[in-house]
Amino acid sequence: MRKLLAITGNEAIAYAMKQINPDVVAAYPITPATEIVQIFSQYAADGEVNTEFVAVESEHSAMSATIGASAAGSRAMTATSSQGLALMWEMLYIASALRLPIVMPEVNRSLSAPINIHADHSDTMGARDSGWIQIYCENAQEAYDSLIQAVRIAEECLLPIMVTIDGFIISHAMEGVETFEDKDVQNFIGKYKPAHPLLDINHPITIGAIDFNDYYFEHKRSQIEAMNKVEPVILKIAQEFNKTFGRSYGLFEEYMMQDAETAIVVIGSTAGTAKVAVNNLRKQGKKVGLLRLRVFRPFPAEKLSKALSNLKAVAVLDRSTGLNAYAGPVCTEVASSLYTNSEKKPKILNYIYGLGGRDIFVEDIENVYKDLEKVVKTGRTENLINYIGVRE
């Protein structure tokens, strides 16, 4: 029987981890992701999971131990946030290059300095080119559902995957989350059959060997190809999930996009706020839409640019800044994919917002649509990069 639980984003993720019942979890606490492993360690202590729980001394060690466990042939998970992810940095690349299907919930939080514990996407955007699949969730329900799908995606593609929620806004907010029975989750994820387990003593292997200029490039090329093959796997598993559990997910979500003339592209929890703004403006007869990007790695360039190509103007909202990059990370990728994939090129505006947990309101987003309307009318963009909610 399905249960509707009133739980936070962190609790939903910990509950999904319990139902996944991984062989090994190695983790170190960090705000606002602490609760995920705290709750999970309680499950482990109470014997509700069969997991070997390893409390390590840092996130660098957490990812190292998870890599070791995964290479040994176990289903291995960890969870982190912000500085924790930053401390994992060198190990992230090793996990993906060794093609280890590690699943990691990540609670999005800003990066120091100044020290700040609240939501923005600087942490995972910094890891966007580390060879990990990245799925950004709008709410706790999606995080629960995505984590279950992530196990299958990672193991079929032999690539690590991070599933993110916005710190505090989702991690600590209580929502109704529909959960499935343990056995249904187990049936969906199936039994893990590792490709080359180190612990298979009858077939000894070497992993992580040195690769000079004669082979390194070829290994990277094959890693790129592995990423190229992820998109159809995500869609296939989402379809199977929908058939089994009745909720539908894609690479991105289109909201009121069919006849839209202008639209916002956004990632994460702000999509919920933006949908309210879209509803308000639709009531006034404005043809506005919303595209919530869910899978950022691999970047669904072709499908995304197709979905945006008929618009007159697009605003891309970035909850992190590239500092001296051409624009925010989401905007640069959206703009590049439109430039190379589409004959029609809508005008583009970039909005940096919500850094360090700065709130964004319905009115802020309505103002973005007003800016877009002005761009359509005048045919001119005054500034590519704009800021929401920062004091001058």
Next chain:
Amino acid sequence: MSEEKKKGWKELPIGATLEAGTAKEYKTGDWRNIRPVWNKEKCIQCLRCWIYCPDSSIILKDGKVAGIDLDHCKGCGICSEECPVKPVKAITMVSEKQSK
């Protein structure tokens, strides 16, 4: 090495996984600057060199030192340093240039 036809990316094993024991095939002895020279007559078969060698390059035969694996010895000199034979050690280090 240069004559061997190198594999393209499609032929490589996933995740750069290799069969075990590849270090044996990879000859690293040419990194050496100084080489150990073993004197069979002076050797007392205490096996300290075998215990201390970080590259497993002391060759044993029937439990006794029988020579040095110069394909893998990197010339660190630990074997000579640990050799207890006096006044002249059973393993002495000589420069690669001299030995040629």
